[in-house]
Amino acid sequence: MRLQWRRQSEDRTQECVASAHARLAEVHRAGESAIAELARQFQALAGDCEQLMAITRELVTATQSSSAQDALPFMRRIYSDCEGVLQLRLEASGGVAELLQREQELLEELERPSRAQQSTARTAKILAVMLRIEIARLGSDGNGFTYMSSELEQASETISQSVNVLHDLIHARQDSTPARRSRIDGSRSQARRNLALIERDRDDALKRADRALSDFKHLPVAFDACVQDVSANIGRVTAAVQMQDLTRQQTEHISAVLQAVMGMPGAASLCAAHIPTVLCIQHEQLANVQRTTEGWLLEVEQCVASILRLGDVELLAIMAQILSLEKSLEDQGRWVAQFESEFDQHDHVNVQELAEFETMMQMVREHLEQSQKTSEHLQLLNLNSMVAAHNVGTQAASVLQITNSISRLATDWRGLTRESVGSMEHMLVSATSRGDETRIASDSTRAAISVIEEESRTTLESLRRISELGAGCQRRGQDAVRQMHSRVQQVHRSVEALRGVVAGISAACSDISLASQQSGRPDPLQLPEMQRHAIEQELCNTYTSEIERQILRSVLFGETMPSPDLKPHEGAIELF
Amino acid sequence: MKRILAVDDSSSVREMVSFTLKRAGYDVVQANDGQDGLQRSASAKFDLVITDLNMPRMDGIQMIAAIRRQPGYGFIPILMLTTESQPEKKMAGRAAGATGWIVKPFNPEQLVSVVQKLVG
Numbered sequence: 001m002r003l004q005w006r007r008q009s010e011d012r013t014q015e016c017v018a019s020a021h022a023r024l025a026e027v028h029r030a031g032e033s034a035i036a037e038l039a040r041q042f043q044a045l046a047g048d049c050e051q052l053m054a055i056t057r058e059l060v061t062a063t064q065s066s067s068a069q070d071a072l073p074f075m076r077r078i079y080s081d082c083e084g085v086l087q088l089r090l091e092a093s094g095g096v097a098e099l100l101q102r103e104q105e106l107l108e109e110l111e112r113p114s115r116a117q118q119s120t121a122r123t124a125k126i127l128a129v130m131l132r133i134e135i136a137r138l139g140s141d142g143n144g145f146t147y148m149s150s151e152l153e154q155a156s157e158t159i160s161q162s163v164n165v166l167h168d169l170i171h172a173r174q175d176s177t178p179a180r181r182s183r184i185d186g187s188r189s190q191a192r193r194n195l196a197l198i199e200r201d202r203d204d205a206l207k208r209a210d211r212a213l214s215d216f217k218h219l220p221v222a223f224d225a226c227v228q229d230v231s232a233n234i235g236r237v238t239a240a241v242q243m244q245d246l247t248r249q250q251t252e253h254i255s256a257v258l259q260a261v262m263g264m265p266g267a268a269s270l271c272a273a274h275i276p277t278v279l280c281i282q283h284e285q286l287a288n289v290q291r292t293t294e295g296w297l298l299e300v301e302q303c304v305a306s307i308l309r310l311g312d313v314e315l316l317a318i319m320a321q322i323l324s325l326e327k328s329l330e331d332q333g334r335w336v337a338q339f340e341s342e343f344d345q346h347d348h349v350n351v352q353e354l355a356e357f358e359t360m361m362q363m364v365r366e367h368l369e370q371s372q373k374t375s376e377h378l379q380l381l382n383l384n385s386m387v388a389a390h391n392v393g394t395q396a397a398s399v400l401q402i403t404n405s406i407s408r409l410a411t412d413w414r415g416l417t418r419e420s421v422g423s424m425e426h427m428l429v430s431a432t433s434r435g436d437e438t439r440i441a442s443d444s445t446r447a448a449i450s451v452i453e454e455e456s457r458t459t460l461e462s463l464r465r466i467s468e469l470g471a472g473c474q475r476r477g478q479d480a481v482r483q484m485h486s487r488v489q490q491v492h493r494s495v496e497a498l499r500g501v502v503a504g505i506s507a508a509c510s511d512i513s514l515a516s517q518q519s520g521r522p523d524p525l526q527l528p529e530m531q532r533h534a535i536e537q538e539l540c541n542t543y544t545s546e547i548e549r550q551i552l553r554s555v556l557f558g559e560t561m562p563s564p565d566l567k568p569h570e571g572a573i574e575l576f
Numbered sequence: 577m578k579r580i581l582a583v584d585d586s587s588s589v590r591e592m593v594s595f596t597l598k599r600a601g602y603d604v605v606q607a608n609d610g611q612d613g614l615q616r617s618a619s620a621k622f623d624l625v626i627t628d629l630n631m632p633r634m635d636g637i638q639m640i641a642a643i644r645r646q647p648g649y650g651f652i653p654i655l656m657l658t659t660e661s662q663p664e665k666k667m668a669g670r671a672a673g674a675t676g677w678i679v680k681p682f683n684p685e686q687l688v689s690v691v692q693k694l695v696g
Contacts, residue, residue, distance in 0.1 A: 035588040036591070241591075546662075
């Protein structure tokens with residue numbers, strides 16, 4: 001009865017061992033094709049990853065080019081140039097405002113001699129009338145004075161006209177002064193507002209560009225770290241995939257031992273008394289295979305996810321910075337164009353003011369020339385009158401008095417003209433100086449804006465080229481990332497297939513556990529030491545790897561059970 | 577371009593060796609056991625051979641010994657790439673003509689570094 005029970009138990013053990021053996025055969029078959037597929041997919045994924053890194057490298061190189069690196073100093077210079085231009089413009093329009101003030105003073109100065117000249121003109125008219133009366137009273141003796149009378153009338157008329165023109169001009173200019181002052185003040189206020197805007201824009205744009213360039217500065221280091229990270233991940237996956245070779249060898253050895261347990265032809269011979277302990281050892285071996293396989297599958301999944309994350313984040317971050325820098329420069333370019341248009345308007349105000357002033361000066365100049373001629377003419381008349389009066393004798397005493405009056409008139413007129421000329425000369429010096437300054441400021445501003453525009457265009461073109469390259473890289477990068485995502489799905493499918501293999505290993509492990517249970521599940525550590533050494537001797541030829549031997553020793557002699565080691569063996573390369 | 581023969585009965589390991597060395601700029605030919613490796617080494621010249629130890633039909637040590645006997649293969653580097661690290665196995669490999677011993681799993685960077693040291 002007991003013998004029968006024992007035989008039945010042995011039969012059940014053999015059934016479990018046979019089932020485990022069959023499962024391991026399936027594990028080998030399925031595992032080989034699944035791992036081959038995983039290795040293929042992983043290689044393709046690593047290829048995609050390298051392509052992505054090459055694209056990223058192109059981008060990083062572009063961001064390190066002198067065109068991109070010069071953008072910030074260039075932007076600073078543009079803002080500084082624009083500020084300089086605006087200051088120049090404010091000074092120039094300040095000069096025009098000052099000119100307006102000087103003009104006011106001159107007009108006031110001119111007003112007094114102008115009034116006096118009006119009075120002189122009236123006196124000349126009265127003298128002409130009196131002269132005509134005296135000539136009539138002299139009868140035939142007065143013939144010599146007739147031409148003098150008509151000359152004096154003509155001179156008084158000319159004086160009167162010239163004085164009226166000057167008077168009108170003075171009043172017209174005085175009337176228009178508030179409007180002109182308002183126009184110039186408005187233009188100056190606009191320039192000041194622009195200056196404030198420049199300062200605000202400059203701070204924003206420079207901060208943005210500074211941030212972009214500061215990020216660019218860190219890109220090579222970040223990229224190198226990224227390359228190293230990807231390389232480390234590829235290395236870890238390469239090592240993990242190799243673990244399959246180790247576990248495959250372990251399962252082959254377990255199969256060989258199971259064949260010995262089953263007494264299959266060609267299998268190694270095994271002492272029947274050792275079989276329960278041997279089964280315990282096989283269980284531990286297979287449990288280790290299961291843990292190791294689960295471990296490296298997890299490692300593959302984590303590394304692949306990590307590779308994918310790196311590709312996404314780095315590429316997009318770089319592109320955002322390039323676009324931000326390009327936008328800063330584009331904004332600046334638009335602003336410079338607007339600035340130029342406003343400058344033209346402001347310049348027009350200044351130029352118009354100067355032109356009007358020059359017209360006024362021309363008219364005043366003509367009046368003074370006319371005054372000079374009149375003065376000389378009156379002197380001549382005075383001289384001729386004196387000669388004619390001398391010829392006529394005492395009868396011409398009244399005419400002589402008139403002649404003396406003409407002489408005083410000529411002297412007064414000369415004095416007034418000299419006074420006006422003095423004011424004019426002072427004004428002319430001031431006006432010429434201000435006009436020249438304004439013209440120089442205008443020319444300098446135009447030249448400066450032209451240089452700014454040209455430099456802005458050149459830098460923006462360089463940056464656009466980088467941006468276009470960046471956009472191309474981004475497109476290709478996105479394609480590569482898409483490709484990577486698709487490849488990762490395939491890797492995941494391969495990993496799932498391998499998880500099926502792990503399930504097979506787990507089932508085989510359960511079979512062996514059951515077989516061990518059927519055979520009484522002994523505690524190997526309770527066996528006599530000699531017997532344990534004998535079992536070690538029987539199995540050590542089958543277990544050729546270090547890990548298998550460690551498991552064997554841990555079961556038989558209580559040594560520490562090895563944990564699955566997925567890391568490459570650092571320093572395990574030996575050259576003879 | 578330097579040519580390398582990678583011999584291993586595990587296709588995944590062959591792929592990983594090939595992948596690692598191709599990335600480093602080498603031309604890699606694969607063979608799936610010692611017999612296949614011997615035939616390939618006879619039909620073409622290689623600058624370096626990397627082989628597994630335990631393989632069906634012909635193991636790594638037998639293959640190394642046979643390759644060493646072939647003309648032109650007396651001094652080319654041959655590396656063993658195996659899970660085993662017992663001193664007696666290493667001695668056997670060295671005696672057969674192996675130049676070095678690498679324990680699986682290998683570190684890709686280290687593998688490339690050793691190959692560069694041996695063949696440039």
